[in-house]
Amino acid sequence: MSVKYVPVQWNPNKYVYDAVLLASVVLYIFVFLELGTAAADVTQPINGAIVRMRAFGSCAFLMLSVILAIGPLARLDRRFLPLLYNRRHFGVMTFAVALTHAVYVLGWYFAFSPTDPLVALLTANTAYGQVLGFPFEVLGIAALLVLAILAATSHDFWLSFLSPPLWKALHLLIYPAYAAAVAHVALGYLQDATNPAFALLFGGAVLTVGALHLAAWLRAPAEPTTADDWVMAGDAGDIPDGRAIVVRISPTERAAVFRNGRTLSAVSNACAHQNGPLGEGRIVYGCITCPWHGFQYRPEDGCSPAPFTEKVPTYDLKLEGRTVLVRRTAHPPGTRVEPTPLPEDVA
């Protein structure tokens, strides 16, 4: 199945998503610029350049917080999944906003420095051995660098070229980057802020992100501990026609059990194209259809219909009453497994 690369993959949903995102950013910056000067510190009146850098910096931080909240939210409630599928555009826009913040910082505080602005920024404070007065700028630079890497490798090409596991591992850098950004704000602006509004917003955002990750972790399906080769997937009656339930086979592997009319079949949950979540897709014209890019597979053998050549692993299924069991050991991609008929009372 060939999809020639284009600069940006847009569809009507992504147009709406990006438009809402852009409008939200513009609105936030506008409101901050209108209210920011009056609400700023009382000891020193601040000028427009500082308000602008704070507007973009706080906006980027809140955007990053939302990005990190989307993942656990989607795991806790499937209605948030559309936000997850479009998250890459969100990330690129966050990098652009964060970069604007950094440019304002360099252009204001080091505008007339005789040395290179970046050298001046990194050498102005070298008290790395203390918490109070720590050069928090390097934490922001580290977070910005990670955001740059993630934004620059967000195109579909990178997912395919690096391979989904490596791409995913690279993009896990978002977690230490967020920790660095939290420390950047906490050791920077939060140290001398006198207006509690931003401190409350900041604290609320970071604690929400942490709490959502903990909640999603607690709600995650437990890893099957039985030594048995069969893993319980659930009640056959819980699988809507044309849809799937996802079962955790091992810490790194999940299977999607699809109902196709009166039969059940199980395939790997990871699409062969870019590891999209097949179990969140549905059966269209008899083929499992990936929700990310529409790659299709036959339920019974995990093969894309001719002339396409993609294949995913398949699994054996059996029923104990109405309970669906999946064999842990996957068949090689493209292996045919006879579909399992549904119990009479379910069918």
Place this chain on the structure above:
Amino acid sequence: MVATLLQIAEVYLWIGAAVAAVFLLWGIDRVEPNAAGAFVFRPLLIPGILLIWPLVLWRWWVLTRGETGVRRHRPPRRVQHAVAIVLALAIPVILMGALLVRQNRPLERPAVLLAPPAAAPAAEGEAGQ
């Protein structure tokens, strides 16, 4: 020290630019079938190659030798869970630590902007000069 590090970073980026030129004009067509005949998207790849060119060279080499597809179905989920939990625990530590080292507490009396002292009347001797 910092200037040296920035010079190293500059050299790194220049090497990345050379890798980008060779890869986008020649190598990409050999390892990525979906890039064949697609040229408009290629400039978008330049920033990524500049930043992670050692990884690009390594993947280029792996794909040229031929890669088995087994690992493609096993994303690193266990690592993601662990990293997310570490982050969730680190956030309150960072937040509370930063608030603890803060020199003035939130409930302290707010600072007052002092007015500049009134101009003293000029001395008679100075006025005559």
